[in-house]
Amino acid sequence: MSGSPSFDDVFSVMAAASVGDLAARVAVPDDPWLDDTATKFAFALNILMDDLALRAAEAQSELAERKRIADHLRLLSEAAHEFSAATYDFEHLLDVVARRLGEGLGDLCGIRIATEDGEWLESTRAIYHRDPELLALARQGAVAERQRFGEGISGRVAATGDPIITSKASAAEFAAAAEPKYRPFIERLGITTSIVVPLRYRGKVLGVANLVRNSPGRPYNDDDLEFVRAIADHAAVAVENARSYAAERTSHAAAVRANEALHDSEVAHRLLFDASPLPLFVFDVETLAPLAVNEAALLLYGYSHDEFMSINVSDLAVDGRESAQARLAASGEEAAAGTSRYRRRDGSQFVAEYTTRALPFAGHRARIAVIKDITAQLMGEEALQRTEEQLRQAQKMEAVGRLAGGVAHDFNNVLSVILSYGDLLLAQMNPSEPMREEVLEIAKAGRRAAALTRQLLMFSRQQVLAPKVLDLNEVLTNMDKMLQRILGADVDLVSRLTQPLGSVLVDPSHIEQVIMNLAVNARDAMPIGGKLTMETSNIVLDEAYAHDHLGVKPGPHVMLAVTDTGTGMDKATMGRIFEPFFTTKEAGKGTGLGLSTVFGIVQQSGGSVWVYSEPGHGTTFKIYLPQVDGAVDLARPTVAPKTLRGSETILLVEDDEQVRTVARGILVRSGYHVIEARNAGEALLHAEKYPGRIHLLLSDVVMPHMSGPELAKRLAQGRPDMSVLCMSGYTDDSIVRHGVLEGRIAFVQKPITPESLTMKVREVLESSAVERR
Amino acid sequence: MVKVTSPTTEIVWSPDKRVADVRYTRGTTLRSEDGDFLVATLTGWIGANGDPFAVLADAAGLEGTDAEYRAKANRFFREHRRTAFIALINLGPVIHVVVELFRVGTGIQLKTFSDDPAARAWLRTKGIAA
Numbered sequence: 001m002s003g004s005p006s007f008d009d010v011f012s013v014m015a016a017a018s019v020g021d022l023a024a025r026v027a028v029p030d031d032p033w034l035d036d037t038a039t040k041f042a043f044a045l046n047i048l049m050d051d052l053a054l055r056a057a058e059a060q061s062e063l064a065e066r067k068r069i070a071d072h073l074r075l076l077s078e079a080a081h082e083f084s085a086a087t088y089d090f091e092h093l094l095d096v097v098a099r100r101l102g103e104g105l106g107d108l109c110g111i112r113i114a115t116e117d118g119e120w121l122e123s124t125r126a127i128y129h130r131d132p133e134l135l136a137l138a139r140q141g142a143v144a145e146r147q148r149f150g151e152g153i154s155g156r157v158a159a160t161g162d163p164i165i166t167s168k169a170s171a172a173e174f175a176a177a178a179e180p181k182y183r184p185f186i187e188r189l190g191i192t193t194s195i196v197v198p199l200r201y202r203g204k205v206l207g208v209a210n211l212v213r214n215s216p217g218r219p220y221n222d223d224d225l226e227f228v229r230a231i232a233d234h235a236a237v238a239v240e241n242a243r244s245y246a247a248e249r250t251s252h253a254a255a256v257r258a259n260e261a262l263h264d265s266e267v268a269h270r271l272l273f274d275a276s277p278l279p280l281f282v283f284d285v286e287t288l289a290p291l292a293v294n295e296a297a298l299l300l301y302g303y304s305h306d307e308f309m310s311i312n313v314s315d316l317a318v319d320g321r322e323s324a325q326a327r328l329a330a331s332g333e334e335a336a337a338g339t340s341r342y343r344r345r346d347g348s349q350f351v352a353e354y355t356t357r358a359l360p361f362a363g364h365r366a367r368i369a370v371i372k373d374i375t376a377q378l379m380g381e382e383a384l385q386r387t388e389e390q391l392r393q394a395q396k397m398e399a400v401g402r403l404a405g406g407v408a409h410d411f412n413n414v415l416s417v418i419l420s421y422g423d424l425l426l427a428q429m430n431p432s433e434p435m436r437e438e439v440l441e442i443a444k445a446g447r448r449a450a451a452l453t454r455q456l457l458m459f460s461r462q463q464v465l466a467p468k469v470l471d472l473n474e475v476l477t478n479m480d481k482m483l484q485r486i487l488g489a490d491v492d493l494v495s496r497l498t499q500p501l502g503s504v505l506v507d508p509s510h511i512e513q514v515i516m517n518l519a520v521n522a523r524d525a526m527p528i529g530g531k532l533t534m535e536t537s538n539i540v541l542d543e544a545y546a547h548d549h550l551g552v553k554p555g556p557h558v559m560l561a562v563t564d565t566g567t568g569m570d571k572a573t574m575g576r577i578f579e580p581f582f583t584t585k586e587a588g589k590g591t592g593l594g595l596s597t598v599f600g601i602v603q604q605s606g607g608s609v610w611v612y613s614e615p616g617h618g619t620t621f622k623i624y625l626p627q628v629d630g631a632v633d634l635a636r637p638t639v640a641p642k643t644l645r646g647s648e649t650i651l652l653v654e655d656d657e658q659v660r661t662v663a664r665g666i667l668v669r670s671g672y673h674v675i676e677a678r679n680a681g682e683a684l685l686h687a688e689k690y691p692g693r694i695h696l697l698l699s700d701v702v703m704p705h706m707s708g709p710e711l712a713k714r715l716a717q718g719r720p721d722m723s724v725l726c727m728s729g730y731t732d733d734s735i736v737r738h739g740v741l742e743g744r745i746a747f748v749q750k751p752i753t754p755e756s757l758t759m760k761v762r763e764v765l766e767s768s769a770v771e772r773r
Numbered sequence: 774m775v776k777v778t779s780p781t782t783e784i785v786w787s788p789d790k791r792v793a794d795v796r797y798t799r800g801t802t803l804r805s806e807d808g809d810f811l812v813a814t815l816t817g818w819i820g821a822n823g824d825p826f827a828v829l830a831d832a833a834g835l836e837g838t839d840a841e842y843r844a845k846a847n848r849f850f851r852e853h854r855r856t857a858f859i860a861l862i863n864l865g866p867v868i869h870v871v872v873e874l875f876r877v878g879t880g881i882q883l884k885t886f887s888d889d890p891a892a893r894a895w896l897r898t899k900g901i902a903a
Contacts, residue, residue, distance in 0.1 A: 035866075043870050047843075054840030 004029065005042040013045055022053040072227045075104045079231050083238035090242040094126030097199075097209065097235040102128035104231060105224050107214050108138055108189065111199075112147070112154055113207040113239075120146045121158055121208060134189060134214070149205075152179055157196045158205045163229060167193040167219030186212075193219035197228045199236040206239045279371040281308070284364045288313040291361050300373060302345035313369075316342050318349055334358050339374070350375040383548045390550035393575070400580055404456040409702075411453045412729025413656045415751035418446040420662040423754045424669070450751050455593040456580065457729075458510065458600045467505045467605065469630045472536050472558055473497045475511055483519050483534075490529030491522070498537040502558045502627035510601045517594040518562040518621055525566025525619060535561040541624060552608050556627040563620040569613040577611065598623075644758040648695035648765055649673040653683040653711060654727075655703045659752075663698070663727075666754045667761065680706035680714075687715050694722050696765055701728035709745055723768040725760060727752060775818070779810045786818045790902045791826040793818065799834030808845030815849065825856045827901040829892055833863035838871055851879045858899045859883040860892035 009026045016024035026042035079100040086093040094111045102109035111126040123145065129135040150159040157164055168174035174193070175186040185191075191212040199207040209232050213220065220228075273280055279297035283290050293308045301308065301316060318341040337355040344350065353374050356367040422443035429436045476495060484493055504511075515534075522532045539559045546554040569577070569584075576582045578599040581592035598621075602609045606626050613619035650672050654660035657678070664674045675690060677683035680703055687694060697715060699708035706714075712724040729750035746767075748760040776785040781801045785794040793815060797803070819826045838846075850857055861872055864885050876883040882899065886892040896903035 040870060043867065044874055047871055047874055050840040051843060054844055058844070 004036055004039045007038050007041070010038065010042050010045055013042075013049065017049060017052065022049060022056050025049055068223070072104075072230070075100070076227075076230050076234065079104070080234045080238075083234055084241075087238050087241045087245055090239075090246045091125070093235075093238055093242045094124050095128070097231075097238070098126040098128040100235075101209050101211055101228060101231055102130065105195070105211055105213070105220070105228060106130070108134070108191075108212045110138070110210045111207060112158075112210070114149075114158060114205055115146075118204070119149055121149065121154055122146050137188065138185070153194075153196050154208045154210060157198050157208050161198050161200050161203070161205055163195060163197040163225055165193070165195050165220050165222075165225055171214075189214040195220045195225055195228050197225070197232040199232050199239055201236040201240040206236055206243070209235070279373075280368060281313075281371075282359060282361050282366050282368045283313045284366055285358075286365060291364055291366055297371060300344075300350075300371060301342070307345070318343050342371070351378055386548060387550055389575075393578070394550055396579070404580055408453045408456045409729040409750075411449065412750035413659045415446055415450050415453065416729075416753075417658045417662050419443060419450065419751050419753045420666060420757075422446055424662075424665065427754070446751075452593070453729075453751070454749075455597050458513070458597040458604075466509075467507050469503050469505055469628055469632050470508060470511065471501060471503060471632050472511070472560055472625070473499065473501050474632070475508065476515065476534055476536070476560075479512060479515055483515070486516070486519055487523050487532060491526055492531045494531060494533045496533060496535040498535075501536050502538050502556060503630065503632055504558050504605075504607075504625040505628045506605045506625060507601075510605070514598045514601050514623065515560075515562075517598050521594055522562060522564035522566060522619070525564050525568075527567075530565035530618075532565075533561070533563040535559075535563070537561075538627070539624070549608065549610070551603070552624065553606075553626065557607070557624040558627055560623040560625070561620055562623075563618060565618045568615045568617050568619055569611075570615050574611055574613055578609075644755070644762055645671045646762055646765060647671050647673070649675065649690075649693060650696045650698050650761065651675045651677065651683055651687060651690075651694050651715075651722075653677045653680060653697070653699040653703070653708065655679055655700060659700075659750075663752060663757060666752075666757050667698075669754075670758045670761075672761070679703055680708075680711040683711055684714060687719065694719055695768075696723045696725060696761065698725045698727065698761065701726045712745070721768075723764050725764045727757075777810075777814050779807065781807050782810060784811070784814050786814075788818070791819070791824060792896070792901060792903045793826070793828045795828060795830040797830075797832065797835040801835050802837040802839065803835065803842040803846075804839045805841035805845065808842040812845055812849045819853070819856075823856055825858065825900060826853075827858040827860065827896045827899070827903055829860045829862075829889070829896065829903060831863050831889070832861055832865070832868050835868055836865070837867055843871070843875070847875060847879060850875075850881050854879055854881040857881060858896055858901055860896055860903075861885045862887065862889055862892050 005026045013024045013026045025046045028042050082096050086096045098109045098111050108129045111124050112121040127138050129138050147155050149155050153164055171187050171190040174191050175183040191214050194212040197209050198205045274294050279300040281290055281293040281297045290309050335357045339353050341349055341351050350373050353372045355370045359366050359368045425439045537559050540556050541554050543554050546552045577595050580596040583592035602623050607624050609623045611621050652674050667674050675686050677686055697712050701708040708726045725746045727748045746764045774785055774787050781798050783796045893903040
């Protein structure tokens with residue numbers, strides 16, 4: 001026990017306090033009575049010093065708290081800044097959160113993240129410890145398994161959103177309270193305290209942060225928890241942002257990929273659209289304004305791209321906007337198809353099949369149109385129809401021709417008998433003979449029948465021709481007067497003759513017949529007069545023309561056009577005018593063989609004839625004859641035989657008995673010796689047995705088993721000086737094959753008459769006699 | 774009446790009189806937690822209406838106070854110095870100095886008495902039905 005303090009003692013303590021020693025006290029008795037002033041002051045001073053020391057301690061504590069708060073705020077700010085910076089990388093952000101919490105509160109921090117369904121926590125690689133060795137240990141010890149919300153400490157924190165602080169006196173005690181799977185890790189690191197805080201954003205737990213402290217020191221307290229929560233709240237915002245950003249980035253990437261895919265798809269479709277050989281365009285249904293067009297369509301319509309895009313689709317249609325819209329309205333919503341006539345930029349038109357289909361396009365109610373130009377196809381079809389019509393016409397004419405030819409052949413044999421006997425009778429009758437007139441009528445009728453038969457043969461192209469190289473201008477010029485007489489005074493004859501004109505190979509008499517027949521037809525078509533134009537020109541018929549006109553061979557031709565200004569014809573009439581016996585003339589005024597003859601002669605001459613006519617606008621016949629090389633044959637005067645009689649030996653071969661009989665009679669009466677045969681076989685036999693000379697073989701052309709020309713060829717081997725004369729009612733391939741038409745074999749046309757036969761026989765015999773000389 | 778007791782302190786609150794009778798365990802030195810106990814108890818009783826109340830403390834057995842107790846007690850009574858009346862009896866010399874420093878320092882209406890009736894009489898003069 002000390003004695004009572006003095007004022008010096010009091011002063012010393014005050015002096016010590018003034019220099020910062022707040023621990024100084026005045027020594028006072030343990031049980032002071034405070035009965036002296038110095039002691040009382042000393043005691044009061046000690047109380048004051050106690051209070052000052054407390055205040056100082058409190059101030060120090062407050063300062064430390066402020067510093068702690070400042071540090072926390074700084075850490076929080078830095079953490080928030082770093083979190084923000086790491087927002088673009090979710091994994092990196094979790095590493096930052098773990099590091100910030102570990103650094104801020106030590107020692108170890110790991111982050112677990114909630115699954116999207118909010119039912120599980122998943123471990124992450126975001127674990128921090130400032131000591132690399134312990135960090136490695138912590139990574140090894142981290143249990144990479146999912147933890148269900150509500151289970152274990154972390155699960156409870158995740159489920160409730162409330163943090164949990166756990167502190168134990170030792171690691172062993174801490175481990176004992178923990179789940180078994182964490183115990184080895186806890187004991188190895190020496191963990192004694194932990195905080196588990198939720199990473200919560202707007203009430204939703206995004207994950208949890210597990211902090212454990214293994215270094216010796218105080219356990220986690222509320223201040224630590226406050227700090228951790230603050231950090232965790234910032235971290236949660238960043239995690240949410242990072243998730244959103246990652247999702248957005250994924251979404252964006254997906255959108256970019258989708259856009260790229262869409263772009264690729266659009267490019268592909270654009271390429272298909274642009275490269276399509278089919279003309280395509282897209283147009284707005286409301287305005288009919290074009291929205292897209294491909295190259296093929298531009299080519300078809302003749303517009304540039306800009307021009308096309310500035311027009312209206314209705315401008316393309318010949319029938320205009322209203323019709324186009326009406327078609328669209330009638331077409332419904334999906335697809336429509338049809339045929340329409342369109343107009344190109346240059347005004348030309350074409351026919352096309354269109355197909356349109358509804359197509360949403362760049363926000364428009366649109367349709368895509370596929371256009372197929374079928375003009376050529378239609379023209380082709382028309383040409384085909386024309387050709388088919390021509391073929392049908394040709395086949396019809398061929399059939400009629402064959403019929404006529406066959407009839408004519410038989411007729412010619414019959415007429416040969418009638419005319420020959422008629423002439424023979426007349427030759428034997430006196431002019432006063434009462435029967436003579438009747439016989440004359442028979443002969444006259446026979447000759448008319450022969451003329452008709454000849455015309456039928458001409459039509460059926462089975463007439464024997466004697467073609468020559470001619471200048472048609474000369475033929476027309478020579479016929480001028482005769483034509484004017486035929487046409488009469490009311491019809492003007494106009495000739496437009498091209499000079500020089502190419503040559504043609506035709507039978508002169510037959511081409512004159514053609515011209516005559518056309519002139520007569522023209523005259524009859526102009527009952528009150530008019531104009532007939534004869535026109536010649538050189539023309540080259542090309543492949544296309546030949547393709548469209550049956551029977552025409554391409555190459556240089558001479559055209560003879562005969563045009564009248566008459567009544568013209570309708571199509572039905574034109575379709576039949578070349579048929580034999582078809583006539584528009586009243587009964588008795590026409591045979592119906594005029595144009596048929598024209599047709600047959602021209603066809604047989606290798607040419608073609610076409611007619612152009614409209615009712616009220618006259619008619620034009622155009623005859624095309626192939627041009628030939630070579631000089632025009634000069635007309636040679638035929639020398640008539642001095643006599644029609646002879647004494648030579650003639651081998652007569654004819655399968656028609658009546659013809660054979662009459663021919664034999666004619667020849668015998670004219671002085672000839674006649675060896676008669678019914679066919680080629682008999683002829684060969686007779687020729688073999690006959691010891692004398694046979695001067696002439698007179699043979700029918702068409703016979704069973706062997707034709708006349710073939711027979712002549714066989715006989716010529718043994719009788720090379722024998723002349724040959726063929727006779728026939730019509731020509732056919734056998735005649736052509738054996739050169740009759742080329743003039744190598746003499747020929748007499750049936751029906752024969754005594755005059756025609758004896759004259760021809762004599763002519764042939766004398767010709768051969770001359771050649772032998 | 775309501776009575777609460779801590780290891781060092783017993784407080785009996787008479788709500789109708791608004792008087793808290795305080796006694797201390799013998800040999801007690803009041804420390805920080807005793808300050809918390811006192812403040813928390815009185816705060817719950819006196820309410821927030823600003824009505825006058827009194828603390829009649831028998832300091833017999835009280836040997837001292839530490840700085841933290843004093844700081845807490847001082848802070849509480851400074852806040853209620855217009856409505857609080859403190860009457861103390863049986864003070865030893867050390868507690869007496871502490872009380873005097875407290876009274877002068879806070880300006881609170883505090884008076885020490887030799888016995889309980891004198892203390893209550895003074896409180897009644899202040900409008901407290903002690």
